Amino acid sequence: MPRKVGAAKKISTQIVPVVGMTKSVKLELLQVMKKLGIVRAESYNKLGSINHWGLDWKKAIPEVKSFRTPDALGLPAKLMDWTINDVAKAITASQAACTDAVIKKIYKRFPGKENQKTRKKLCKQLKTLAFLDSPLLHRLVRKEFQRGHSWVKNQIVYQQVGYSCRRLSRNTYQLELAGLRRGKRNRIILRSNRKVKGQIRLIYNQLLQIFEIHFLVDYGTVEIPSSRRSIGVDKGYTEALYDSDGQAHGKGLGKAVTKKSDRICAKNRNRGKLWALHRKLEKIDSAKSAQILENNLSRKTENRRYRQNQSELTAIIGAASKSLFNGESLKVFAEDLTQPIKNKRQSKIMSRKLNSWMKGEIRNSLQKWANWTGSVVTEVQPSYTSQVDSRNGTLLGKRTGDSFTGFDGVVLQADHNAAKNILTRGTDKEITRYMNKAEVQAVLLRRTARFLKGMGLSLLDAVELGWIG
Numbered sequence: 001m002p003r004k005v006g007a008a009k010k011i012s013t014q015i016v017p018v019v020g021m022t023k024s025v026k027l028e029l030l031q032v033m034k035k036l037g038i039v040r041a042e043s044y045n046k047l048g049s050i051n052h053w054g055l056d057w058k059k060a061i062p063e064v065k066s067f068r069t070p071d072a073l074g075l076p077a078k079l080m081d082w083t084i085n086d087v088a089k090a091i092t093a094s095q096a097a098c099t100d101a102v103i104k105k106i107y108k109r110f111p112g113k114e115n116q117k118t119r120k121k122l123c124k125q126l127k128t129l130a131f132l133d134s135p136l137l138h139r140l141v142r143k144e145f146q147r148g149h150s151w152v153k154n155q156i157v158y159q160q161v162g163y164s165c166r167r168l169s170r171n172t173y174q175l176e177l178a179g180l181r182r183g184k185r186n187r188i189i190l191r192s193n194r195k196v197k198g199q200i201r202l203i204y205n206q207l208l209q210i211f212e213i214h215f216l217v218d219y220g221t222v223e224i225p226s227s228r229r230s231i232g233v234d235k236g237y238t239e240a241l242y243d244s245d246g247q248a249h250g251k252g253l254g255k256a257v258t259k260k261s262d263r264i265c266a267k268n269r270n271r272g273k274l275w276a277l278h279r280k281l282e283k284i285d286s287a288k289s290a291q292i293l294e295n296n297l298s299r300k301t302e303n304r305r306y307r308q309n310q311s312e313l314t315a316i317i318g319a320a321s322k323s324l325f326n327g328e329s330l331k332v333f334a335e336d337l338t339q340p341i342k343n344k345r346q347s348k349i350m351s352r353k354l355n356s357w358m359k360g361e362i363r364n365s366l367q368k369w370a371n372w373t374g375s376v377v378t379e380v381q382p383s384y385t386s387q388v389d390s391r392n393g394t395l396l397g398k399r400t401g402d403s404f405t406g407f408d409g410v411v412l413q414a415d416h417n418a419a420k421n422i423l424t425r426g427t428d429k430e431i432t433r434y435m436n437k438a439e440v441q442a443v444l445l446r447r448t449a450r451f452l453k454g455m456g457l458s459l460l461d462a463v464e465l466g467w468i469g
Contacts, residue, residue, distance in 0.1 A: 006223075006224045007221040007222065007223050007224060007374075008221065008222050008224055008371060008372075008374050009218060009220075009221055010218070010219040010220055010221065010222055010371070010372045011216050011217070011218055011219070011371075012216070012217055012219065012368070013214055013215070013216055013217070014192075014194070014214070014215060014216075014217045015212050015213070015214050016190050016191060016192040016196070016212065016213050016215075017190065017191055017210055017211070017212055017213075018188050018189065018190045018202075018210065018211035018212065018213065019172075019189050019190060019191050020188065020189030020190075021186075021187070021188040021189065021211070022187075025186045025187065025188065026211075028179055028180060028186060029156070029177075029186060029202065029204075029211070030204065031180070032075070032079065032156055032179070032180060033153055033154055033155060033156055033204060034153050035073045035074065035075050036075070036079065036080070036083045036153075036155075036156055037150075037151075037152060037153030037154075038068075038073060039064070039068070039073065039075070039080050039083050039084065040083055040086075040087055040150045040152055040153075041149070041150050041151070042064065042067075042068055043060070043064050043083070043084050043087040043088070043150075044087055044091070044148040044149055044150040045148075045149070046063060046064055046067075047060055047063060047064070047087065047088055047091050047148075048091055048147045048148030048149070049147060050132075050141065050142065050145065052091075053095060053129060053132075053141075054095070054128070054129055055088065055091075055092075057085055057088035057089050057092055058085075060084050060085060060087070060088035061081050061084050061085070064084050065080075065084075074180065075180070076178060076179075076180065076182070078159075078161075078162060078178065079156065079157075079158075079162070079178065082157040082158065082159055082162070083156075083157055085157075086157045087150070090148075091148055094145075094148060095145070098141060098144050098145040099126055099127075101144045102126060102137070102140045102141055102144055103123055103126065103434065104434045105140055105144070106119055106122050106123060106126075106140075106434075107119060107432065107433075107434030107435065108434065108435075108436050110122075111435060111436070111439055122134070122136075122137060125137055126141075154203060154204040154205075154206060155201055155202060155203045155204070156177075156201070156202045157199065157200075157201055158177060158178065158199070158200050158201075158202065159199055160197065160198060160199070162177065162178040163175050163176060163177045163178065163185075163200065164176045164185075165195055165196045165197065167195065168189070171191055171192060171193055172189060172190070172191060172192075173189070173190055173191075173192055173195065173196060174187060174188070174189055174190075175187070175188050175189075175190060175196065175213070177202070188211070190213055192213075194217065196213060196215050197215070198215060198216055199215070199216070200213055200214065200215040201213070201214040201215070207303060219372075222329075222372060222373060222374045223374060224329065224374035225329050225374065228329050228330050228331040228375065228376065229328070229330055229331065230330070230331045230332075230333065230423060230426065230427075231243050231244055231245065231324075231330050231331070231332055231333070231423065232244035232332075232333045232334075232419040232420060232421070232422035232423025232424070232425075232426065233324065233332055233333065233334045233335075233366070233419060233422065234335065234385070234386075234415045234416075234418040234419040234422060235334065235335055235337060235359065235362050235363075236253075236254075236415050237253070237254050237257065237353075237354070237357055238251075238253070238254035238402070238415075239251050239253060239254070239320075239415065240253045240316060240317050240320035240321075240362060241320050241321070241324055241362070241366075242415035242416060242418070242419050243324060243419050244416070244419040244420045244422070244423040246413070246416050247324075248415070249319075249320035249321070249323045249324050250316045250317060250319060250320025250323075252316055253313065253316050253317065253320070256309075256312055256313055256316060257313065257353060257357060257358075258353060260309040260312075260313070261352050261353045261355075263305075263309075264306075265352060267302065271297065274292060274296050274297055275297065277292060278292045278293055278297065313358055313361070314358070314361060314365075317358060317361050317362055317365045318365050320362075320365075321362075321365040321366050321368070321369040322369055324366075324369070325369045325370070325372075325373045325375060327373060328373060328375075329373055329374040329375050330370075330373070330375045330376075331375065331376050331378070331426075332366065332370060332375060332376065332377045332378065333378050333379075333380050333422050333423055333425065333426030334363075334366060334377055334378070334379055334380070334422065335379065335380065335382035335385065335422060336379035336380060336381065336382055336433060337359050337363070337382060338363075378426055379433060380422055380425045380426050380428075380431075380433055381425065381431055381432065381433050381434070381435055381440060382422075383435075383437040383440040383441070384437075384440055384441065384444055385418045385421040385422050385425065386399050386404075386414065386417075386418045386421075387399060388417075388421045388444060389404070389406050389407070389412075389417070390412070390417045390418075390420035390421050390424070391406065391410075391412075392451055393421075393424065393444075393447055393451075394444070394447055394448040394451045394452075395444050395445065395448045395468055396448060396451070396452075396462060396467045396468060397467070399414050399417075401414070402414050402415065404417045407462070407465075407467035430443050431443055445459065448462070448468070
């Protein structure tokens with residue numbers, strides 16, 4: 001039995017609907033949200049610049065209160081403080097994402113082993129405010145980091161002391177929330193299968209016209225073993241995930257995405273015709289034109305269908321990730337698909353389908369289940385993982401659809417072959433995550449040339465034989 005080296009919490013966000021409140025409470029909550037929207041916007045404007053880079057979120061309150069006091073807005077101090085802290089945490093996360101993007105650019109600008117010391121020095125500077133003294137880093141950060149702005153006016157953040165929760169029946173709870181007046185709390189009824197505790201976020205869902213409570217739920221802990229089995233994962237369209245053991249997970253994803261994409265396309269074609277008819281009738285028959293606009297061109301039904309489609313895709317991806325880990329602590333190597341696909345011509349139909357492909361949801365789902373099982377997800381450079389023959393690590397072969405045909409005529413399952421290549425790349429010392437496509441190609445061509453030399457052939461011979469596409 002593997003030795004345990006620690007434990008990780010299994011945490012997930014739960015959303016529960018508010019099913020009861022008086023009209024006066026609703027009006028007050030909307031009023032508070034509007035006032036906190038001003039606080040949120042001004043906090044982003046103040047703290048979102050590079051001058052406040054790396055600011056500890058606990059020290060953000062005095063910075064904002066130096067020019068905006070809660071009395072000026074008629075807000076309780078605590079509600080304002082909690083909102084400022086929430087904004088500061090969001091900005092910190094945005095800065096971390098910017099740092100990650102700048103590191104990628106550093107690796108692209110200074111490739112190879114000869115620049116290893118330069119990369120290490122720049123990455124170390126990036127972790128502190130020392131990057132402000134480096135013209136290169138300062139320019140890269142300014143180019144990548146977008147100053148934060150907020151137009152959010154539909155949420156309130158409450159800490160534990162700002163509300164009380166009481167159970168009314170099996171799945172019904174009453175919350176008493178801090179309001180605008182001292183000593184008077186706003187009562188709301190919500191439907192939940194567990195008691196609400198910790199920090200909560202009250203959000204007014206403008207699409208559904210309802211209030212929701214968002215809060216974190218702790219599902220216990222999972223022990224982290226000292227050693228984990230390694231596995232490669234190919235993120236696909238037909239199946240959500242295909243692992244290096246030859247197992248496909250989330251097989252219905254491609255059909256569901258295509259069905260959703262085709263339905264929306266056909267719907268929008270018909271809507272386009274109705275819009276043209278509506279505009280044509282505006283001057284001829286204004287009553288009929290208004291009737292078409294009201295009864296046939298609203299978005300209510302389509303928005304509901306779209307949410308159902310998205311929920312279906314999310315469920316498939318979640319089930320695929322759960323199936324991949326199956327309760328086991330793994331070391332997962334997956335493709336880094338955060339960069340957009342450039343310079344690749346494709347049909348409008350294919351572009352439309354790929355736009356519906358939920359790459360970000362797949363990535364988030366993998367990370368969630370990795371956290372829940374004590375696993376680790378490591379992303380690798382994705383270039384040429386589908387064009388390399390996993391048996392010999394060379395470019396001698398061709399992928400066609402779901403099949404990969406090697407130079408010797410052996411046919412492999414394309415996604416399984418790609419997953420094996422991703423597993424190998426996870427421990428590849430020559431191909432790093434931040435290398436560009438041309439550098440990866442150069443490494444693979446050198447390996448292919450060495451392999452062919454052992455057979456008494458050259459790259460030119462392989463091209464003539466049709467082994468390299």
